[in-house]
Amino acid sequence: MTIQGKVVAMTGAGRGIGRATAIYLAARGARVVLGARSETELLDVAKEIERAGGDAALRSTDVTRRTDLESLIRLGRDRFGSVDVIVNNAGIGPISRFDALRVEDWDAMIDVNLRGALYGIAAALPVFAQQGKGHVINVISTAGLKIVPTMGVYAATKNALRTATEALRQEAGAKLRVTEVSPGFIDTSFADSSITNPDVKAMINQQKERLAISPNAIARAIAFAIEQPEDVEIGSVVVRPTAQD
Secondary structure, eight states: OOOTTOEEEESSTTSHHHHHHHHHHHHTTOEEEEEESOHHHHHHHHHHHHHTTOEEEEEEOOTTSHHHHHHHHHHHHHHHSOOOEEEEOOOOOOOOOGGGOOHHHHHHHIIIIIIHHHHHHHHHHHHHHHHTOEEEEEEOOGGGTSOOTTOHHHHHHHHHHHHHHHHHHHHSOSSEEEEEEEEOSBSSSHHHHHOOOHHHHHHHHHHHHHHOBOTHHHHHHHHHHHTSOTTOOOOEEEEOOTTOO
8 A cells, every 4th residue: 555656647737736646646655747738837846846855757738639648658658667547637617607608618628628538548548458557547526516507518528527437447357446536626726727707717716715625635535546455446536625515
């Protein structure tokens, strides 16, 4: 039951949950392979990890491009010799009411939240099959567990990924572990960086100020799933503020 020495590739690693998780896992001995669109943010995370004595590799990664995910996995193998875990964490949430007709935002959420995670799975599975073991962790959302106005398309992308994750778990056999982690309100810049509707952004930020918990809570949940013995799978974890409905 250890994280020491495991190679963990992660998307959305430049900020928020991804950043917190990368730093937390590296502090516990994992070697992390960082992917995000902003190389500047990735360099900042890598420097923090390395200053603390950890190991990190990074590559600018746009999850809407399948070749970027393949390159991220290849970087992990080239740098560290293997990839034990992929954390499909990248996500966006430009939420709005349906009648706002922000169709480009709908397309973007489908591309990043669903297609991006599927590309990560596609990049990792051949490597896991060759190694005879591996672990897929998909970061989903409590938005798919309680459906509310403005979050229709966002929740739909997350529930599509939830369905795909469960199907993968059933197909996986004894050597591949599959985990879904559903965060609730987390204290990140997610709303400011994702939401394009100013009224919705203000509403979400007000809720965040009232409810949000640290992204380290998600980092601990991911670490818990990884550190289990190879024959133990944590299938689903929901992590939310105690005050969240």
